[in-house]
Amino acid sequence: MAEPASVAAESLAGSRARAARTVLGQVVLPGEELLLPEQEDAEGPGGAVERPLSLNARACSRVRVVCGPGLRRCGDRLLVTKCGRLRHKEPGSGSGGGVYWVDSQQKRYVPVKGDHVIGIVTAKSGDIFKVDVGGSEPASLSYLSFEGATKRNRPNVQVGDLIYGQFVVANKDMEPEMVCIDSCGRANGMGVIGQDGLLFKVTLGLIRKLLAPDCEIIQEVGKLYPLEIVFGMNGRIWVKAKTIQQTLILANILEACEHMTSDQRKQIFSRLAES
């Protein structure tokens, strides 16, 4: 009842905020305001709706909704800051209204705390390495942030090496800082990436797609031949296979995956498997 009313009111008023639930999966543009579920009822036709006062504290039940990338809180509503599709994830357990975010596509990376990225060491100055991660500033990496590193036992890192690490500090006011150990002090796969192999760059959306838990592409690629892959959230992928030919094929497949439908992809994989 509230939705058609609000839609009608929207056409009358012009720039009325839309309900987030109705826009799920559709393209939203920056500047749009979205209403959260419990606000829809409040914003009925005209705005002033009379509701019976209730003495129960339950009346003002607020649901905790998490604002993901591409959205910003603006008063009681959500303001869209990136263009893309609106997505929502139900809360796994307990209370909370879930997460809303905008699925957008871009190539330029902005450091985010907790992201695992591949960086290139550009300079060694005293106790820290300067690592280029594709952002506006090089990240700093202390030599003590490697597993088993002490003041006497320094890690063997040269300028030009590839590093897989995660950000501990990444905001717009400071230069980002990264480490190659997790909170327990273990490397957990991070550190210097081996000598051979090929590094190439793709869009950020493709990386997120490939890192999704149920990604078919990686499983299919793994069936072709033995390989090693490292994905960095900054759009960089490092691959290594037994021969250069195989590595090149891998790199081209992954780059092309972005532009292929799943049928085309299956075709290519079957052709590779039988050749």
Next chain:
Amino acid sequence: MKETPLSNCERRFLLRAIEEKKRLDGRQTYDYRNIRISFGTDYGCCIVELGKTRVLGQVSCELVSPKLNRATEGILFFNLELSQMAAPAFEPGRQSDLLVKLNRLMERCLRNSKCIDTESLCVVAGEKVWQIRVDLHLLNHDGNIIDAASIAAIVALCHFRRPDVSVQGDEVTLYTPEERDPVPLSIHHMPICVSFAFFQQGTYLLVDPNEREERVMDGLLVIAMNKHREICTIQSSGGIMLLKDQVLRCSKIAGVKVAEITELILKALENDQKVRKEGGKFGFAESIANQRITAFKMEKAPIDTSDVEEKAEEIIAEAEPPSEVVSTPVLWTPGTAQIGEGVENSWGDLEDSEKEDDEGGGDQAIILDGIKMDTGVEVSDIGSQGGPKHWKNGADAPIILSDSEEEEMIILEPDKNPKKIRTQTTSAKQEKAPSKKPVKRRKKKRAAN
């Protein structure tokens, strides 16, 4: 923004791939990327796409007074700009070196070769001549700016039409395009630059390097030629030593390439001319497909996938049995397990012992030799396949390491790192006592052989 640095592993990979005659996008050594030429609505405006490298060329003209020492010749002015959208490294004040080099090359290629008849640009001797200005803008940088820019310049010049002028005595009449059709420029020939990138001190060469290849190249040779096989400009940069026959070979290749590109240019100009004459729609808007999303389109890369499986089989056959992708951990000693292949062994020549070993873990065979000293006892104890066999079969068995300094060390390949042996020795010290005996036993066997 600073340019993204080139990592060591990328450089190594690219050089190794070039040694095996493989390029990143599957091209052959002498192949050019796809060239696409599109024209704008105005005469003299064109965009040339060489793979992903894009250059926009625009020609304009103006009536000015001539230079004092060249009273009867028109003026040509070339300008190449590296737009900030071409690459993150291009900033307003930054790219001076590259810019100067490219501009000089463009000028030498087009001005000094006299491809345009400047005498025909004269209107009134000593008073009025045409000044032709060619502006080139680099829209996207994916390697080989020079070639794309030279093609864009010559296409724009061929496409351009200047207003018609008539001189009657002292009267000069300049006609607008509506009064009289504009007149094309008088172009003698079409010089086109072809770039050759050299790697490993001139051993390997590639035509039309893309951005990654340009980063790792040693030197660059640019030959500007026209279809009559006349060399207009030749420039070698990077300080590499080139042999005479290399340069001659490059010029032959350039001749072939220039002929192809000139054909492409003439065809494109002809098509555009036809469309304009027939009154059809032309311009950049028309060259973009309608009602289709082209942002998610990528050209097919001609990667050779034919012998992938053969090579894989060769590798597998050499290291029998075929290794599983996910291997189970191998327990060497309580507390030490191994998963996977490990790093490459640098102890000695292993290929002989591998080939003779008909059974036994393929991967494990390599590691067995690598840590044979540490696990000398354990190998025979566990009875892992083919452990002790190695010593019998391998006529040139790899280095036998002894952990006691008193026994003489027989090093089969003295030039391989002696340092490594030392560190291994120290780590094997704990097993000094038990492993002494088997060592002695083995030595006796060899003496018998």
